[in-house]
Amino acid sequence: MVNTKINLLGLELDNPVIPASGTFGFGYEYAELYDINCLGSISFKGTTLEGRFGNPTPRIAECTMGMINSVGLQNPGVEKVISEELPKLKVVYNKKVIANVGGFSIEEYQKCASLLDKEEQVGILEINISCPNLHAGGKNFGVSAEGAATVIKAVKEVTTKPVLAKLTPNVTDITEIAMACEEAGADGISMINTLLGMRIDLKTKKPVIHNKMGGFSGPAILPVALRAVYQVYEKVNIPIVGMGGISSANDVIEMMLAGATAVQVGAANLVNPFACRDIINDLPKAMEKYNITNLTEIIGGAH
């Protein structure tokens, strides 16, 4: 018998597999297909203070072994998330969930986080710091150590729940940002968000995505994610939730060896709605194959 249980920031998870924010909605589309209670946890759709439509369409483009999205944080706003979406999610999922929080100013992050902090269903806050700071000319908070730290510090002031800082890989040195988040009080690091990318339509000779650029995800980015997690693991003492292209049980093991305590599965859910369930089902067999009895013991094993 193998043990897939892990402890993430005080939460006992049955397994380390968590659908990534933005690829799983609030769970109920998938609950029509399978019992999602098998999931370690769920990082629900990125939530902002006010409701948002997001960016104009087209906002999806295909790539070799991946995709680009520029959805732009479409969500109904934190109040509706709490009053409508979380109760619906609770019906289909009985474990603690991860609240993914976005914002366009420090005050917005704080207000949104403080409202979600009151929800018993929420076990962890995951702060998406890859949003543009509207008070600083639209530059992303997450691309500077100072901007990242300011967000995390502000959120920590308004919550008693553990805080994950979700990092963008579109930076010169991701370890600097991770260390700044740890210093600012982050309880863990979530990484990596999507890579900035684009596609051009050969027929129209213009970008496929309306906003020209978008976030590149899918199996193609797994090596980038593994490298980033490996680097950050050596520089911080807080747990890492690893993501970026994970599509199989083997990928989960590889990411944990790089230094992740838990993993998130993103784009894979969109092409195979059963991806997370399949990965969880395959995990024990993959562990046996590689002589792993206790998943916790392999965290950072590649170092």
Place this chain on the structure above:
Amino acid sequence: MYQGIYKVLKNEQLTESVFRMVLEGDTSALTAPGQFVNLTVEGCYLRRPISVFDWDETTVTIIYKVVGLGTEKMSAWKVGYECDVLVGLGNGFDVTKSGDRPLLIGGGVGIPPMFGLCKRLISEGKKPTVILGFNKADEIFCKEDFENIGAETIVTTVDGSVGVKGFVTDAMKDIDYTYFYTCGPMPMFRAIENTAVGSGQYSFEERMGCGFGACMGCSCKTKYGNKRICKDGPVLVREEIIW
């Protein structure tokens, strides 16, 4: 929504770029005409959403146009090939609104979902009129399918090589209808919006990520709030559409 492995029973070329594929498998998730399926194509990351032409207890028929890498690969699938398909996606057309003499307008590759709808309406005793819009004679497909089930079928071609010369809207003028249903390209939709009388339903197309409502990739704004083309659509009612 149902996910399963489907076997190709037929994959025939109808015109230079349009193909008809019959897939064998579980069709229980198909509940309304106008729904679509989402096919995994080897070598492509995202699935390919294709509208349903017709279905029965054991088969689903799709008609698709080769427009890119995915549909090109699909056109090469041989009889017996097995593929992973999500079936029964989207809301489909609401047939309860049709009245006795509904008008169905399909433009190009927007024609296929009109067939299942037409069949359903006829089975319910309605007398649909169908307008099929094409550019020219050699692009015409499915005309006989509509005629064979007893629908009054009008073909328009832009070059006038067959049927009414011009656009679908040129054929609409003389028809008295109780309600309309349409699927086709955006310029055609805009022309219909300016021509049509009364209420109707439009079936939209958008680049999709998942096809089942999870990724929010295909959202649009409507008078009734934000909607996902894949899950809350692809069919929207005339009254809610923001042009």
